[in-house]
Amino acid sequence: MIQQIKDFRRCVDYLETRQDIDGKKLAFYGISWGGRFGAIIPAVEPRLKASVLAGASMFLTLRPEVSPINYVTRVKIPTLMLNGKFDTRRPEKTIQPMYDLLGTPATDKQLKLYETDHTPPRNELIKETLAWLDRYLGPVQ
DSSP: OHHHHHHHHHHHHHHHHOTTSOTTSEEEEEEGGGGGGGGTHHHHOTTEEEEEEESOOOOOOSOGGGOGGGTGGGOOSOEEEEEETTOSSSOHHHHHHHHHHOOSOGGGEEEEEESSSSSOOHHHHHHHHHHHHHHHHOOOO
């Protein structure tokens, strides 16, 4: 997990070298397993300006250096969480604590639960993600 986070940060380094990418308007998007990183990566990567997590929740690990509980309160960027109410892999009792523990101000975080299993319907996922990113990064030029 540490190596994967380092790799993510190297990707951001690369994106900042590209003339066609605005390095000041980068967001984290994690779905399912990638959403688990949403409690850690935005806490350690200051160049991110917004975050969208789908099918994400808290998970426990015995290793403190990769335990989300040690990072999630340090996430300060606007964060949208999109989850299914009937997710058997990440039940609501693990979704709400992640949302509650986010260090993001209440006005800049939102949790939407859908009457689905693991992830929200595709159209809703796209609509909500684009609206969130437009709100915090500005519309695509």
